[in-house]
Amino acid sequence: NSKVIQTPRYLVKGQGQKAKMRCIPEKGHPVVFWYQQNKNNEFKFLINFQNQEVLQQIDMTEKRFSAECPSNSPCSLEIQSSEAGDSALYLCASSLQDTQYFGPGTRLLVL
C-alpha cells in the first residue's frame, strides 16, 4: 500500500479564494506528480517535480496554480483564485522505477 500522505482530505472554498493542499511523498521516491480527477473520473496531469525542480506543467497550472516541492518540507499545490470548475479530486503521486504510487487525494469543492 502507498505511503503518500495528502492533507487535507476535504477542502471547501468560495470562488476567488486560495486553496492549498499538501503532499508528503514516499521516502526515497525522487519524482512527485499532481493530477486532477474531475467528476467524470477523467485524470488531468498538472505538474511534476524532481529534486525540487519543475519538470513539466500544463498551461493551466502555469497561470492559476502555484506548486512547490521544497526539500525537507511537504510538497504543495495552491490555486490562487479558485473557480467552480476547479472542484475535483487532487491526487499526488510519487514515483519509483517507472511506477507511480498515489495518495488518498484532496477533494476540493468550490462553492
Add this chain to the structure above:
Amino acid sequence: GDSVTQTEGPVTVSESESLIINCTYSATSIAYPNLFWYVRYPGEGLQLLLKVITAGQKGSSRGFEATYNKETTSFHLQKASVQESDSAVYYCALGGRSNTGKLTFGDGTVLTVKP
C-alpha cells in the same frame, strides 16, 4: 496524443463468475509503453493492482491477470472467479519508460459484485 479506452461501466457480475474488463491503448508519444491497472476500493485511495512493462508478458495480482498485447494494443483485465470484495473502480493506464513521465488513464470501470 496518448489515450486509453476501457469498458464503459458500470459492470455487475455475481460472485464466483468470471470477469473481463477491456482496455485498449494508443501510444503515439511513447515507443515502449508500460501498462498498469490501478484500483480504487470504496473509501480508499488509488492503488496499483498490476504492472507489465514487456509486450507479450502477463501480470497478475490478487487473482487478476492482464496480458500486454502489442499487436492488438490491448491490456484486458481478467479474473476467473470474482468475490464481493472485488467491487471497486478499475483504471487502466499507460506510461513511459521513465520515472518522470505522466500517466494516461482510462475513464475507469465501476465493478459491482453481487453476493
